[in-house]
Amino acid sequence: MQRATRRLVRETAIRQFLDIGTGIPTEPNLHQIVQSAAPVARVVYVDNDPIVLAHAEALLRGTPEGVTEYLQADAREPHRILEQAARALDFDRPVALSLIALLHFIADADGAYDIVDTLVGALAPGSCLVLSAMTADFEPENVRRGIEAYAAGGVTLVARSRDEVGRFFRGLELMEPGVVSVADWRPELAVDEEADGDGPISLYGAVGLKP
Ligand SMILES: C[S@@+](CC[C@H](N)C(=O)[O-])C[C@H]1O[C@@H](n2cnc3c(N)ncnc32)[C@H](O)[C@@H]1O
Helix, strand or coil: CHHHHHHHHHHCCCCEEEEECCCCCCCCCHHHHHHHHCCCCEEEEEECCHHHHHCHHHHCCCCCCCEEEEEECCCCCHHHHHHHHCCCCCCCCCCEEEEECCHHHCCHHHCHHHHHHHHHHCCCCCCEEEEEEECCCCCHHHHHHHHHHHHHCCCCCCCCCHHHHHHHHCCCEECCCCCEEHHHCCHHHCCCCCCCCCCCCCEEEEEEECC
């Protein structure tokens, strides 16, 4: 999230951001990265977890010139998200949509690809999709154990291959370096992220531009 957001705010004119599956706030949050470079930037966060809602106050301390909002909503209702986000974002202008470490919670049978197509379909040309999703390609045994542990807690996790993650970017132009382990995505842009350590991380990530 940090590297991709930093790159977009530095290298594109995008000043609107829709982050679905935000999670509990971390430092820096997405709005802090974008608004420190562009105080007028507009950011809408979305999550369906009531615990994230309880922390939303920390997400809402944005710049007075910009907009920082939080929506409690489910990614499986993309039309509802688009409708509500349109109160803060102008979908006639480019938006960076981030779905970071979200889609492994949504199975193909629950419409993962349709959700992404619906959201991306609503974006203006010049918009971007920033996406990462879990894979078992690098550490199959660890990931299998993780999936089992989550299943024991009633949560279904989906691991996807590189091609399957790449399919989320249908119709988009992938920015360099394409779909890679997130550790290998523009590491020179890392500033205050924790050291990634050795070896790949079991998440593929990429950024795609809507032509
Ligand atoms: C692994 S966390 C990722 C958080 C953050 N994007 C990051 O990368 O640090 C996944 C987040 O997605 C949210 N989430 C999972 N399923 C969701 C859904 N169907 N709709 C909205 N949010 C969802 C979870 O509540 C959680 O906060």
